[in-house]
Amino acid sequence: MPIPAPAQDALAALLGARFSTSVADRDLHGQSETFHTAPPPDAVAWPVSTDEVSKTLAICHAHGVPVIGWGTGTSLEGHALATHGGLVVDLMKMDRVLEVRAEDMQASIQPGVTREALNTELRATGLFFPVDPGANASLGGMAATRASGTTAVRYGTMRDNVLALEVVLADGTVIRTGTRAAKSSAGYDLTGLFVGSEGTLGIITELTLRLHGQPEEVASAVCGFPTLDQAVECVTATIQSGIPMARIEFVDGEAARAFNQYAGTHLHEGPHLMVEFHGSPATVKDDAERFGELAADFGGTGFDWATTPEDRAALWRMRHGAYRACLALRPGATAVVTDVCVPMSHLPAAVAAAAADIKASGLVGPMVGHVGDGNFHSQLLIMPGNAEELAAAKGIATRMAERALAVGGTITGEHGVGVGKRPLMRAQHGAAIGVMAAIKAALDPTGIMNPGKMLPDMN
Amino acid sequence: MPIPAPAQDALAALLGARFSTSVADRDLHGQSETFHTAPPPDAVAWPVSTDEVSKTLAICHAHGVPVIGWGTGTSLEGHALATHGGLVVDLMKMDRVLEVRAEDMQASIQPGVTREALNTELRATGLFFPVDPGANASLGGMAATRASGTTAVRYGTMRDNVLALEVVLADGTVIRTGTRAAKSSAGYDLTGLFVGSEGTLGIITELTLRLHGQPEEVASAVCGFPTLDQAVECVTATIQSGIPMARIEFVDGEAARAFNQYAGTHLHEGPHLMVEFHGSPATVKDDAERFGELAADFGGTGFDWATTPEDRAALWRMRHGAYRACLALRPGATAVVTDVCVPMSHLPAAVAAAAADIKASGLVGPMVGHVGDGNFHSQLLIMPGNAEELAAAKGIATRMAERALAVGGTITGEHGVGVGKRPLMRAQHGAAIGVMAAIKAALDPTGIMNPGKMLPDMN
Known part of the structure; x- marks a missing residue:
C-alpha cells in the first residue's frame, strides 16, 4: 500500500x-x-x-x-x-554529540553519530566508547540491534553501555528511559527493552552512553595455530583462566586467505587468533605472557606483535575488513552470514561441527568470531539468484542455530533478528514469544513500527 | 476481599x-x-x-x-x-542449586537459594556470586528488586549477573527468558524486563547466574576522614582515577557510633571509607597503594588493614549489620530508609545536602553508602506511631529524591520501588510511566500480580 x-x-x-x-x-x-x-x-x-x-x-x-x-x-x-x-x-542528519561529561564518564549523543565519529570527538578526553562491531555503524543503529563486536569480551555489549535513551513511540509520544546514575531499581528496565528492539517499538532519538578510560598500554598480536580445534580450545582455556582479554578473535584458514588476497597480508593460510590486551604496562606484559604460555600449549606459533598504534590500526582494519575481504573471495557473490553464540565450554564442538558442515556443502564459507564471548560467524558465499546455493547456505545456517540452541546458546549473538533470523525465533523462545508479542501489541497497537521484523507471524 | x-x-x-x-x-x-x-x-x-x-x-x-x-x-x-x-x-522451599557449570562460570538455581547458601555451595569451585546487598536475601528476591550492594562497583548488579530466568506469568504460563550464552541479540530483553519487576509481571522460578572467579588476593581496610566532604570527595576522585575498587563504602560519624555501640568496634566517631581490593598479589598491592595516596590527599588517616579472612569477615559483618546497628541507636525505633543514586560528580553535593537536611530536622539519621556507584542511604529513625517524625522523615527522603532527579539520578539505586517510592515514580519517569503501565496491563490484564506496588495509580 x-x-x-x-x-x-x-x-x-x-x-x-x-x-x-x-x-x-x-x-x-x-x-x-x-x-x-x-x-x-x-x-x-x-x-x-x-x-x-x-x-x-x-x-x-x-x-x-x-x-x-x-x-x-x-x-x-x-x-x-x-x-x-x-x-x-x-536519522543520519541527527549526528550531534550533545554533551560529554568526562567526570562522569558519559556522553549524550544523537542516534546518527557513528562510533568512529564519537571516538574522534573523545580523543582529547582520555575516554573512549569501546563497542566495536567492525562497521562504522551509527550508535542509534547499534543500540537498536544490541550490537557488540570485538571488544565485548572486555567491555560488554550495547546492553551494558547504554545508560539512558530518548525514544519516540509509534504515536509520536516522546519518552525518556534510564538515568545518568550508575544503577537504578526504579521500575521496569525500559532502556534494556528498547536496546535490541530493532525499531519495532519506537525510534531512538538520543542515547546516553557509558564511556571508558583509554587504556594506558595496549598490545595486539596475531598468532597461528596448527588446527582449528587447537585455536578454539586455546580460546576456551584463555577465558576460563581469567586472563582479562580486551579482544580475542578467531580467523580460520579461509578468512586468512581472504585477508592475504584483499589486504595484502602474509598470514599463513591456517587458523589464527588475533588478541589485544589493555591495562598498565605491567599488567599488559603479565597478561600477554600468560596468554603466550597458554597459546604455546595449544601449538600457537609465530606471534606477530603490533607494537605501534599504526600497526595496531592496520591489524584491526584487516579484521574489520573481513566481510568485504571474504566477499572478494568469490567475485559477484553475496553472503548468508551466521551469528550463533554458545556457552564457552561448547565453543570447540560448535565451531568444529560448523566447519564440517560447510566443508561437506562445497560452499566457500570463511569463519571468523568474537570467540571470547562464544560468538562466531561463517560467511557463506553464494551467487545472487542461485536457489540451490541459497538453500544449501540456509540449511547450514539453520543447523548451526539448532546446534547452538541445543546447548543453551542463541541464534544471534550480535547481529539481531531482522528478517533473517525470524523463522528461528520460536525455536529459541517458545512461549516467551507470546510475551514479546504482547509487548509489541501494547506499544505499537497498529503495527507500524518496522513491520515484518523480529517477531514471527506478527504482521 | x-x-x-x-x-x-x-x-x-x-x-x-x-x-x-x-x-x-x-x-x-x-x-x-x-x-x-x-x-x-x-x-x-x-x-x-x-x-x-x-x-x-x-x-x-x-x-x-x-x-x-x-x-x-x-x-x-x-x-x-x-x-x-x-x-x-x-518460595523458600524452592531452594535447590540445580546445576553449577564451573567451566562456563554459571549456576542454575531455584529462587529460594540465598546468596550465602550459593556461595557456600560454590566454595570448592574457585568461583563465587558477587552481588551482596548485605542481608542474606534469596536470589529470587534479589533479582525481583534488581538488588546490588557493596560489590556492584566492581561486579555489577543483578541486572548484570542474571543471564536467564524461568518465570511463571499471571495466568500460570511458564516461560524461559535469556540463554546460557554470554550475549544474545535475539529479540526483546525479557530477562532484563523481569529483573527489577518486583513480582508485578510474574514469579521467578529459576535463575541462571553469571559466576566470577574467586580473587587470588583480597585486601580490605577501613580509613577515617576529618570531614564528610573529604571522605566523599576521595570516593569521587578514586572512581575517576580508574582504580578498580572491589568495594568502596561510606560510613558517616553517626553510623560509626552505631557500629561501636552494637558491634563493639572502636572506630573514631567520624566519617570513614571501607574499601576492598581484588586481584593478583601484585595488582592488589598496586591498587591499594594508589588508593592510599589518594586518601592521604583528602586527609584520610588511620588505615586499619584486615589481612586475615577472619578480620575481613568481621569488617564486612559490621558493615552488613549496619541496618540493625543503626536501629539500635534508638531503641524501639523503626526506619525510613533512603536510597538515591546520582552521577559520580554530583555525589559530594548530594551527600552534603542530605546531611544538612537531616541535621536541621533533629532526627537521628546515620548515613552509609555504596558510594563507588554514587549510591547512598540515610536511615531515618522514627518512633512507630509518631506522625510528626514520620512526616519529617518522609520530607527529608522526598527532598533527597528530588535533588537526585535534578542532577539526572534515581529515586532508588537498589532497594526498588515497592510501596515506598511509588509516589515518586512519575517525577522520575514522566511519560515513560505510560509504557510501564502498558506492559503491566499486557502481561497481567487482571492485575493480580503484586498489586499496589511500583506503578502509581495502577490498582
Missing part, C-alpha cells in the same frame, strides 16, 4: 526537501548488506530533531504508514528493508 | 498442608523490615516446584486473587506486603 496522499502532504509540509519520494532516494534506502532483498520504501524522511521525528511518527500513525528507522544501512539481517513498504526515517 | 472458597479449596487440594490460612502463618508473612505496614495476607502457599507455582497462579488468576511473591522478607520498601490482601507465595 503506497503512502496515502494526505500523509505525503503532511510529511512534505513538515520536512520540506527532507522528505523525498524520488526513485534515487528510495533505492538508496532499499539496499541491504547481505542476500536479503525487498522493494524500496515508498518514501524517505530526514528529520533533524526529536520534535520532527515525533511529528513524523504521529502522521504515520494516523495514516497507518509503516516506519523503518535507518542509520548507516550496515545491518546484516535486513533490519532496515521496507518489507511492508512505508517510510524510511533516515 | 477474602480469597473465595472455591479458590481456597483448589489451593488446598493442590498444596495440602503447604497452603495455610492460619493467623500465625499469615502474620509471619505480613511483616516488613521498615516502617511500611499492611494487614497480613489472607493465606500463604509454599510451592515446591515450577509446576505448583504455575497451578497456584492459574487458580489465583481464575478467581482474581492477588499474588505476592515472598523470599526472606528483607526488602526495605514493603514490596511483599499484601496491601490488597490475597495469597503470599513463599
